[in-house]
Amino acid sequence: MTSVLVVDDSQFMRTVIGNILADHGYEVYRASNGERAVEAVREHSPDIVTMDVQMPEMDGIEAVDRIMTEYPTRILMLSAHTEDGADATLRALASGAIDFLEKPSGEVSTDIAGLEDRLIDAITAVEDAHVASLARSRTAASARRVAGGVETPTGTSSRSADPADMRDDRRSSTWSDATADEDRTYLEHPTIVIGASTGGPKVIERLLCSLPLDLDARVLIIQHMPPEFTVRLAKRLDDRCAYRVKEADDGDRISGGEVLVAHGDRHMVVAHSVAGRSKVRLTDDDPVNGVRPSIDVTMESVAETVEQPVVGIALTGMGKDGAAGIRAIKDAGGTTIAQDEGTSPVFGIPRQAIATGAVDHVLPAERITDGVLDSLSTEVTTHG
Template sequence: MTVSVLVVDDSAFFRRRVTEILESNSQIKVIGSANDGRQAVEQAKSLRPDVITMDIEMPVMNGIDAVREIMRDAPCPILMFSSLTHEGATATLNALEAGAADFLPKKFEDVARNREEAVKTLQDRVIAIAAKPSIRRRPPARTTSPTPPPRSITPRESTRSRAFGDRTSTRSTIAREPAPREAPSTAAPVATERLTINRAYQVLAIGTSTGGPVALQKILTQLPQNFPYPIVMVQHMPAAFTKAFSQRLDGLCKIRVREAEDGDNLQPGVAYLAPGGKQMLVEGRAGAARLRIREDNSGRITYKPSVDLTFASLSKAYGGKVLGVILTGMGADGREGARMLKEQGATIWAQDEASCVVYGMPQAVASAGISTRSVSLNQMASALLTEVGYGD
């Protein structure tokens, strides 16, 4: 099957460059181009491409507005091109929330070690998102513009039990503490009136890639403020993006969300996002664990951050008291780390194929027999809260 592509950018040079790269793969055919967002909307309707590549800053209509209109009128997988700046990150996250499937830096070499790898990365992304026909039917995500300003993390009184105990006594009940703000959600509301802590776990770990920003937002915005475990998250994302992404989530969620820093002590009700371009490791022991953020210039590890490395370190620090979740993403990062966790007695879940943008990472753990449950993205938060111990 040949993947048909519409290339959208206000630079004629960049349109030619993208077209040449894509058509050097016999599986891809560029069927049209547009130099602004309005033309993109019109051509998306008339040409019905399998994939659209889209710039953000363009005349007449910008890429974000174009994505929103296309996903409303002629849904199609859209790959955004972004600058690696804080402003570029914010705009890209807005585009993903509007319905775009994935993004790449406009300088392809920023995600590859050489030109050949950069070319293959672009081609692989286009082919991967084209293989997801359900994107053509999904509505765009709820928009949140402007992005709420980031909040600083401050100590708060909490009714959380910090003595989690061992597996032999698995439940202790505490009342739900009041939440000071409402967290927006695109899924059905989850009942969280009382919390019965499941002592089988002491940390929630999530790994994801393509499609992950939207998936993480959908899950985290449904978690209550008194979520009883720390959350460790690895999202394949450039260094310039993770700070902006964590700030966005922190403004939307009842739990606290922050970009992880070296030496952070893991606290219940706080989600720690691995910084882009580095590795995040967990050291110590359950109840007294901390994060270590390390530079990685070895060239041996493809992903920075790597789900495998973070999950492997969790297996040493927490043993089997980990609930690990692998969400949508290309490749197989997370499979070996999840295997190490499972060998210690941890529980591993995977997002189901139907709700993934790319069923690569979840398929890797499912087909290897590592995950014990496949869960739809729409049901993931509810399933997590039930596993944790929330109920009516």
């Protein structure tokens, strides 16, 4: 029997969530704060943890960090529908939580029972996640020093620094030692399209922050998330990476060194592209593959409108969204990369992309930057 530890400072929430899970055949444990959650994980070794974000004594972020460091476990965050809740959830995802589910009406959600189907679907997806990949991701993340509450590349201090001032310092550094010391020249006007779902934010952050600015790429990111989370994801990436990042607005133009994150609940289409500058449109068209924004929609529009060089990347996530887009980019002459199974918390999206036969390189998360730079270099360097 699959066991779930329900962590929430509200007894009401612990009872309702626990009863839903018990009714669906899960063995349920409960904890009222982060400190007790760490103790319960140590004692019961649950298969899954549902973790509230805001709690007394030890909040969910610190608890995730402790658990993923000491006892790597599948963690699903339960997040309040607020700006602070979104920021905290993204921090928890960066620490190793797999996914999140929004509480429908704040910290104490009296209508949580109405989310029964979504809760069980999220638990089912998390249940299939690879714990080993989470441990590896946490180990890699721990190599980054936390200075003044901001994660930075090793050897770079951000204490008391404003993010805008920090950006210039980050222009000459990356998080990938394999790429930082190489004397490369790159193809002109490259475009990189990154698609991800469950488990994606921390991989996206690592990948984007390791891209050198002299690559001068246009980067489009499609992460399956609701609107209030995609805007906070864009802000987090902008604070931490050398590239300038924003959530996409209808009519935005993107040039080299810039990144657009697809707006939650809207498709992002590249409508026009010329001379290293692209224009995007946002649409309210029906979901594709059951999701909006859809990776396929953006990738297919890139294949139709953007001149080479283009790199399409399929990262961790559940479902088949992105497979058709990867095929379209490959057919248009682009390079395609999929994250490997060993480092993908959920291998659905990469697996479906690989099954098309259109993926050029299957790489672990820590090697994807090298794959991108090799494909966009005027002289290719092969990494063993």
